[in-house]
Amino acid sequence: MLLVALLGGVAALALGLTPEGLWPTDGGLRLTGRFLLGAVQPALDYQGGARPGWDPFWFKVLTALGRTLAFALAAMSLSLLIGVPLGVIASDVWWRPEAFGGGRLRRLARPLQVAVRVWIAGMRSVHELLWAVLFLAAMGLNTLSAVIAIAIPYGGTLAKVFSEMLDEAPRNTADAYRGIGAPALASFLIGLFPRALPDLGAYAFYRFECAVRASAVLGFFGYETLGYHLELAFKDAHFREVWTYVYAMVGIVLLLEVWSAAVRRRMVA
Amino acid sequence: MDAAFELRAASVSYDAGRALEPTDLVIRPGEALAVVGPSGSGKTSLLRLLNGVLAPSEGQVFVGGQDLSNLDRSGLRDLQAHIGFVHQDHALVPILRAGQNVIAGTLGQRGFLSGVRSVFWPRSEDLQRAHALLERVGIGDKLFQRTDTLSGGQQQRVAIARALFQEPNAILADEPVASVDPARGRALLQLMSALAEERRLTLVASLHDLELARELFPRLVGLRQGRVVFDAAPVDVSEEAFADLYRLEGLRGGAVG
Numbered sequence: 001m002l003l004v005a006l007l008g009g010v011a012a013l014a015l016g017l018t019p020e021g022l023w024p025t026d027g028g029l030r031l032t033g034r035f036l037l038g039a040v041q042p043a044l045d046y047q048g049g050a051r052p053g054w055d056p057f058w059f060k061v062l063t064a065l066g067r068t069l070a071f072a073l074a075a076m077s078l079s080l081l082i083g084v085p086l087g088v089i090a091s092d093v094w095w096r097p098e099a100f101g102g103g104r105l106r107r108l109a110r111p112l113q114v115a116v117r118v119w120i121a122g123m124r125s126v127h128e129l130l131w132a133v134l135f136l137a138a139m140g141l142n143t144l145s146a147v148i149a150i151a152i153p154y155g156g157t158l159a160k161v162f163s164e165m166l167d168e169a170p171r172n173t174a175d176a177y178r179g180i181g182a183p184a185l186a187s188f189l190i191g192l193f194p195r196a197l198p199d200l201g202a203y204a205f206y207r208f209e210c211a212v213r214a215s216a217v218l219g220f221f222g223y224e225t226l227g228y229h230l231e232l233a234f235k236d237a238h239f240r241e242v243w244t245y246v247y248a249m250v251g252i253v254l255l256l257e258v259w260s261a262a263v264r265r266r267m268v269a
Numbered sequence: 270m271d272a273a274f275e276l277r278a279a280s281v282s283y284d285a286g287r288a289l290e291p292t293d294l295v296i297r298p299g300e301a302l303a304v305v306g307p308s309g310s311g312k313t314s315l316l317r318l319l320n321g322v323l324a325p326s327e328g329q330v331f332v333g334g335q336d337l338s339n340l341d342r343s344g345l346r347d348l349q350a351h352i353g354f355v356h357q358d359h360a361l362v363p364i365l366r367a368g369q370n371v372i373a374g375t376l377g378q379r380g381f382l383s384g385v386r387s388v389f390w391p392r393s394e395d396l397q398r399a400h401a402l403l404e405r406v407g408i409g410d411k412l413f414q415r416t417d418t419l420s421g422g423q424q425q426r427v428a429i430a431r432a433l434f435q436e437p438n439a440i441l442a443d444e445p446v447a448s449v450d451p452a453r454g455r456a457l458l459q460l461m462s463a464l465a466e467e468r469r470l471t472l473v474a475s476l477h478d479l480e481l482a483r484e485l486f487p488r489l490v491g492l493r494q495g496r497v498v499f500d501a502a503p504v505d506v507s508e509e510a511f512a513d514l515y516r517l518e519g520l521r522g523g524a525v526g
Contacts, residue, residue: 176360179322180353180435181346181377186384190373194362 038239042247047238057241060229065248068225071147071215076208078151083158084200089116091163093171093192116159123156128214132221146223150214154207162200169196205260209253216249271334273298273439273471274319279328281314281495288314290495291328298438301465301472303482306492307515312475315492316441319473320352321345333438350377353432353470355442355461359424363417367408367427370416371399374434402430406460422453429461439471440464447477454478458485479511 024032045057055063088094095109131149139145174191178184182191219227226245233241274296281289289311296302304312317323318330321337330337332348340348353374361370369388372395376384387395396412403409406426411419416427425445432440442461446454458474462485465472476482482489483503491499491506491514498514499506 172356172358172360173362176354176356177373177376179320179349180374181348181350182384183346183376183381186376186381189385190376190388191362194364198364 034237035239035242038241038243041240042243043238043240044244047233047241048236057244061244061248064219064224064226064229064245065252068212068215068219069252071143071150071218071223071225072208072211074147075150075154075211075215076204078147079154079158079207079211080204082151082155083162086116086120086155086159087162087166089113090120090159091166093167093169094188120156120159123152124160126153128153129217129221132218136221141222143223146218146221150211150218154211158200158204158207161203162196165196165199165203166192202260202264205256205263209256209260212252212256213249271298272296272331273300273333274473275331276315276318276325277329277331279318279325279330281311281318281323282326287495289318289492292497294490294497294500296471296473298471299465299469300488301462301486302474302488302490303486304473304475304490304492305477305479305482305514308477309494310492311495312492313443314495316443316473316475319439319441320349320354322349346377351435351437351439353435353437353440355425355428355432355440355445357444357447359421359428361416361424361427361431363415365416366413367403367416367419367430368396368399368412370427371402371430371434372396374431378435399430399434402433403427405433405464406430422449422457425449425457426460429457429464433464433468437470439473442472442474444475444477446481451478451481455481455485462486479515483511 043057046054050057054060090113092113095113128150131152132146135142135145135149169192171192173195174187177187177191215223216226216230219225219229220231222228226249230242230245233239233245272295274294276292276294278291278293279289280287280291292315294315304315306312314323318325319332321330321332321340324330324338332352335348337345337348362373365373365388369391372391373388375387375395378384379387391399400409400412403412403426406429408419408423408426411423411427416424419427428445440461445461446457449457458476458481461472461474464470474486487502489499489501489503489506490497491510493514499510
């Protein structure tokens with residue numbers, strides 16, 4: 001503890017963290033005031049008046065929310081597609097000698113497993129926003145590349161967590177199936193995999209919530225999610241609109257929380 | 270007629286020591302016998318020899334007259350597919366429905382694709398058969414109920430139904446009632462005995478409750494520290510022999526099991 005505090009102090013000095021910088025200017029104070037006021041009165045209509053041909057404001061908010069969710073859903077589907085198979089290969093239990101993939105592929109086992117684990121670590125090491133920036137530079141504004149940008153680190157994390165869940169799942173059922181002559185792969189798929197699934201489902205849902213937030217933030221890069229409209233509103237100093245978008249975000253996260261609790265209750269009976 | 274199971278000087282050794290001393294045992298088809306003894310006496314090792322899950326360190330194991338060591342992997346699997354096994358901890362899949370867990374009994378008898386499909390997308394013939402078996406063990410109404418919502422005793426009945434779904438020649442049970450209360454344990458064992466008689470199955474159960482074993486089984490094999498100390502009908506075993514079985518040793522050598 002003491003060591004951490006000491007290191008923290010050294011870091012603060014190195015970064016030049018002095019309190020004078022925190023005191024806002026007069027102009028800054030007024031802007032902050034207006035911004036905070038918007039929290040109490042979020043916009044229900046365009047600030048500064050709507051132009052002809054524009055959708056109603058609430059409609060715009062809802063579609064932005066919808067696009068954000070769609071983004072997150074697409075990213076999560078891809079993450080699961082990547083993460084689940086990689087998680088299986090990265091696990092130890094899959095390669096057990098008398099079971100599962102161990103049999104004929106034993107010679108490939110160690111190198112393949114290690115390679116996959118390294119690959120997963122690599123996928124996880126770059127933050128999704130950084131991937132997004134890279135893809136933006138390489139391919140321009142492309143929705144698919146943004147979805148992939150989220151799916152790479154998320155898929156990697158899912159793979160790592162899933163491989164651990166597989167290794168920790170109870171093996172008695174799978175062993176019992178082997179004992180009545182079931183083929184190794186069937187024992188794995190029916191005896192072991194479903195015992196890790198409830199925990200994986202709960203974790204995947206949590207990652208989905210994170211993906212929703214990540215998708216919203218991607219809007220700052222120009223993708224048409226909540227973050228995009230929020231940034232534009234901020235630039236126009238339409239602070240009350242900004243707060244509407246924020247509340248929409250809070251609302252959806254709360255909804256997901258409730259839903260996720262219900263799903264978790266059902267999965268873990 | 271060939272014995273259902275036969276051990277000839279079969280022993281089991283682990284790095285830590287010997288779980289089962291060289292043992293001779295003959296079990297006739299349709300017999301019901303209980304293996305009794307304290308924990309670590311080698312009951313589980315003995316049972317696992319009988320269905321080939323464990324290979325003997327010395328000696329031979331014969332099932333239906335066939336030497337298991339002469340069988341290749343697929344031959345052994347075919348044999349195992351017709352021996353049901355009831356485990357102490359049920360060994361079911363909690364999130365599957367009871368009926369699906371019963372149908373999983375057939376995994377050793379069907380190919381990979383067919384087996385997986387029949388558990389995840391059960392056919393109506395399989396469901397009907399599973400339902401009939403669940404009825405027979407007293408929980409027919411639980412066919413579509415999620416297994417983890419059933420009580421311990423009910424789950425063990427699902428496990429028994431799964432063993433029966435294999436249409437086995439024999440059922441092995443390793444401490445099948447150790448995790449249920451005594452009254453339910455007795456009921457479960459009575460059910461298993463009745464089923465074995467009905468269907469002319471060989472039944473071998475390891476039990477740590479001596480009283481229950483004496484009451485319900487016509488033949489008892491007593492194991493202590495990997496050795497058979499008696500093998501007879503309950504009336505033919507002296508009270509002394511029973512007491513000796515569970516006598517606490519001065520803790521010198523550790524028993525393995």
